[in-house]
Amino acid sequence: MADIVAPAYRTIPIIPALIPGAMEGKGPFVANEKINEALGFPGQLVEDWHDKAIAKMGELLSKYRSFRVFMDACVHCGACTDKCHYFIGTQDPKNMPVARQDLMRSVYRRYFTLPGKLFPKLVGARDLTREVLDEWFNYYHQCSECRRCSLFCPYGIDTAEITMAAREILDSIGYGQKYSNEIIGKVHKIGNNLGLPGPALVDTLEGLEEDVKDATGLDVRFPMDVKGAEVLLITPSADFFAEPHIESLIGYAKVFHATGTSWTLSSMASEAGNFGMFIGNYEQLRKIALRIREAALELGVKRIVVGECGHAWRVAYSFWNTLSGVGSGADEVDKFAQMLQKQLDHRYRQPTHICEFTWDKIQQGALKFDKSANDKHIITFHDSCNVARGSRMGDLPGGQFEIPRNIIKAVANNFVEMAPGTTHAQTFCCGGGGGVLTDDLLELRVKGALPRMEVLQQSVDEYGVNFMATICAICKAQFTKVLPIYGFDRKMVGGVHQLVSNAIQLGPK
Template sequence: MADIVAPAYRTIPIVPALKPGSMEGKGPFVASEKINEALGFPGQLVEDWHDKVIAKMGDLLSKYRSFRVFMDACVHCGACSDKCHYFIGTQDPKNMPVARQDLMRSVYRRYFTLPGKLFPKLVGARDLTREVLDEWYNYYNQCSECRRCSVFCPYGIDTAEITMAAREILDSVGYGQKYSNEIIGKVHKIGNNLGLPGPALEDTLAGLEEDVKDATGIDVKFPIDVKGAEVLLITPSADFFAEPHIDSLIGYAKVFHATGTSWTLSSMSSEAGNFGMFIGNYDQLRTIAMRIRQAALELGVKRIVVGECGHAWRVAYSFWNTLTGVGDGADADDRFAQMLQKQLDHRYKQPMHICEFTWDMIQDERLTFDKSKNDKHIITFHDSCNVARGSRMGDMPGGQFEIPRNIIKAVANNFVEMAPNTTREQTFCCGGGGGLLTDDLIDLRVKGALPRMEVLKQSVDEHGVNFMATICAICKAQFTKVLPIYGFERKMVGGVHQLVSNAIQLGPK
């Protein structure tokens, strides 16, 4: 770890010169036989991988319109070429979105298009060789599926969709990534990404109750497995023990307490994160999400609220209704979805983000704050990619930007924005999303954080910013790791509900 150094800030953020091959062979650890087989994937690279890969590609082309259209539509205009944080940080041209896509597109052209079959050289088509497969593994595991490129593409081509397809193809021939697949195994086995078993979880929550009591003198509860509670909270498991995540969990509990909301966690379904999305596997995505449906049905809750987690909110907001029926508007004869939707209270959005919950309560004047409690902080907000570009909050497009900011402004006095072309839908990834939050990719993670760190530095210099709030468990973990490497305090990052927790007034009003 000692040799990890942050790349130099660019004085003017110009497009960096290309350094071909600079990230070759720097991909993550390959999943072991045991890890792969636990998910029903072949243990290791199968012998007939070549034919299997082409067959799987054909299968995905027929199942996903996005993949099909994106393979054809690119004109190599270059609009996306300077938009990826990993390209900016590593300068490896294969980390340009279009070049990353072309690793797959070149094979698509060779096997699925007439010109590629007839004149491969002319149209940049190539045979699928072991080198190509290794290149896929390497570079499709250097994409955080953050969708920033898709904002700028004139055809809306989303590299995340292609990365997901690539990872699914690789998994299907036994060439999976250790970190993501290992974590998915834990969710299936234990119920959360960290492998925290039920009793340990109960201990942790009891400890939290004591801590909050010590600090505030108030009995704030952290209920678990309470049948008949109104709200089921689904939150990333990092919230149960990681710093600074846990401070936001305390914040949610205080909000529920102060508003008199009956709520519960679930020991069976103690994870909001869904790495099935990262590996692009619909079955995994669905199976993991089904735990939430199951918990909601068993506990008989009326509402489902999701904690601070970026990709989890994308999955919850955009996919849960499709995958599990958590949502509204199922057809009358859709028994699977109706079974759950009849139980849920549709005066509220299903599912609801904790920020939507808190903001609604603030607007209803059911919460009071002492904003001066946050006066030691000069706060900025880092938009997390999956929230910004893959979801929404509230009723209006863009609510996912306004609501967290509104909450911060309601609980604190000092808020400043970072540079405008790096926030909201143009936000830069923290550098650790999409299943890359693993130590074997630390070099990539540090380099990928460069654009965000540059802008943060600017805010620190110009406005004295000393706190970067965010609503994503991965952002929090990634920044905690890379901030010190860039010379910042690790405690500079924290959750929005950490700020809520600081300022909320719990005593009698």
């Protein structure tokens, strides 16, 4: 992979010219039989894939209003054409959101609309051929489901919904992606995306307790499977051992320690990430989310707190209540949800983001910081796409932007924003989200990071930024890999709770 080089920065961020076919190819690795069958998908491409795919498409059209309306509503106005980071980085016209949608829409028109059946050429309709199917596999794995296009569309058409539908169709005919499906298999079998077994986790946590003891002289605990704890922390498994993720895990533990919160991790639900969303499969999405419900019921916790993770927070915030009853406001007769919701303490938001938890405690004056501990850093904040456009924090819309920034400003002295139009709701994806964080898609990841890297470079030149904080495990992993290719130090990226960890005062030593 050494031959992958970073694309040149655009001197003025003009809209790039088209290079048709720039990202043509076979796409990511295809899942093998064993991986697919473990999830209940056909092992390999079925013989009658054509009919099965069209039938599946019809099923999805009847189950998802988003998919149904989005197939009809587009007028090809072109507003989205320059909004996708993958288009900007690759210049492949099929990475323009509308063109990516049209890979599906053209088939929808052919099989599900009268004009497409009568005059396919006129309305851009086409048969589902093997070439089209391969094109789907390739280009629907060049979308990170970041929703930036949906923000700008006059009808709110969200390409993520169409990407999910495409992946769902592909899985249903045995043409799934290795990376996502393999990871989902690990969650079911072992409990987390990284495949870390329970005993290894406990070892890691004990090691962390020793490290923190060496550094602070205090017994900061990292408890596992403690029944009757108040808080169950659900965090991406990368937090347990990957750098810089682990620094944030230490930060969460210190916050719980400093506020005297009894908390626990769960070996059964040792993963916040939910790749079921990436592949658009409701049953997988639900099955993975149910692990958290089971762990909460078994441990008898009162609150569920979620660690720094982007798509995971979207699933937790927006979908958990639906999928597993983790939330509030279920109907009295809704036994399934009430079973859990009776146990949870509804004075708190369910689920709570770790940033909400920390910010509430800061506002209550329960935490003390030595801000100078972060003085070596000039910090900027990268809004993670699915937190920004698929979730919220706090009570007001936009809290997902304010709360992490408020925390950074409370624990550090030097904070600057990156260029407007690339942060808050309009943030660019890191280039690695939504099921593409795999080395077989490294070229795509490097190119997709271009718009973020450009503005990061700007803030480095202008303000001397040397730390980009973010609250997503995928962002952290992606940037760690991609920053050096753009000539930055890989250690520039880190978590918000890493900064909290640096500055927090845990009482007299």
